[in-house]
Amino acid sequence: MNQEISTVAFIGLGVMGYPMAGHLARAGLAVRVYNRTAAKAEAWVGEYGGSHHATPRDAAAGAELVLVCVGNDDDVRQVTTGENGALSGMSSGSLLVDHTTASADLAEELDAACRERDIGFIDAPVSGGQQGAENGALTIMCGGSEADFARAEPVLSRYGRAVTLMGAVGSGQLTKMVNQICIAGLVQGLAEGLHFAEQAGLDQQRVVDVISQGAAGSWQMQNRHKTMIADEYEHGFAVNWMRKDLGICLEQARRLQARLPVTALVDQFYGDVQIMGGGRWDTSSLLRRLRALGTR
Template sequence: MPNQISTVAFIGLGVMGYPMAGHLARAGLSVRVYNRTGARAESWSAEYGGSCHATPAEAAEGADLVLVCVGNDDDVRQVTLEEQGALSGMQAGSLLVDHTTASADLAEQLDAACREQGIGFIDAPVSGGQQGAENGVLTIMCGGTPADFARTEPILSHYARAVSLMGPAGSGQLTKMVNQICIAGLVQGLAEGLHFAEQAGLDQQRVIEVISQGAAGSWQMENRHKTMIADEYEHGFAVNWMRKDLGICLEQARRLQARLPVTALVDQFYGDVQVMGGGRWDTSSLLRRLRTLGRG
């Protein structure tokens, strides 16, 4: 197969995958899609003009590059390795890229399975959320060979502002774990700061306007403080998904003998939010937990 990539398959059209695949279609690539809920694939095809298919294998047939963006390790295995999975429809010389936030072990397993078939593999979890996917400004952390990355990077750049190779297979997932570890502590710190300001009778908005200009500033502060102050959480990256990600982080940390006390604690706090019925709330809902405890 020539190095030029013209036909891609996109498997998984959730809140992230749907707009990501759309950017590829707009860029002039021939896009073949599969989604577990077929109606969503049909809707995507009607909007962007690509073709929708009944199985991952069918979508992958003839594709130079297959991209996967689903929920967790088991979902990835189902759409790639099982019968009618993408690998059964891919040809030697093609590439598989997994955008799912999953375990490093799975990345290494997929890399080995791909190598057996002469297929390249990149684990490429993303950061930036639904808004980043829609606006085409995701950050993508990749693991794989330099050669496979060089072929893949121009395609990923259609929906990312930063695409970086971090090392061999699994390195992208390990980097995404660092990302989630840092976010967990930041969001809890922001929630505590806003809660403290509220209890102290301060104007929370004015407080943020002042401290965001200094060392306390962060993406979370800039993009989430208004909805946090308004106690609105029906948006953004769901608590259920964050707990999935933090579970991966904590399991990997045990293997590496890395100490993550704050991450483990915040994971428990997200468990409290789930008990409150907030599994689908944005991760910034940690503030609602504090407000609820304060009224208790």
């Protein structure tokens, strides 16, 4: 553990942040937490120790490293640069790390706000879902300076299996966009494959057992095929959040003049799932959409 960092603040105790902060407490750091729903912060302190605070500013006071994991760009602004935001409580020489999947523009905006206060900044979105957070096995894609990354990396490694500096500020968010673009196509392909197998009268589990050993294998196939076959989606990464992420990807692609035809199409399919009432379903619910279309 980096001896320079002994006190951290964690802002946002959702399905990801709650276990992530827990790993830091177990590692022996003094952890100060804030959550919009105070009862969640109280429950976390009851389980892990540390202290909970009424505002992000209060939580950040005295912390050498402040970590943020909330919902979207506006949520990040509210808990960092907003009234009683974390930056107003942070000291010169401290470091802010944003784990939220957000826009690259926001990363640059936060970096500028931090530099005005002599605070370091890293954008560090994560991949691996709730399971990865609970197991301390997240992939963390970072953007920032080498010096700031060197300070943060020992802490991030407490819940990250792969913690990598991708480049300057914003590079972490851009890498996470690549991640989501790839996942969108993979999940749709898996949904279509399982749907085809079902329509063909094949044993879907046996099909997966065979093809997962070859070139078709993927994390999605390994971790989602059983619940997809069982038509169970009340778990995992919600469609609403995936659509938020894909919206960020598609907007950035327009600026870069990058063509994402499959991503745009899958985004529309997720819109269909939302209309079906599945905004909170796992992203693998694309198979339920295909099954519904097949009954018409």
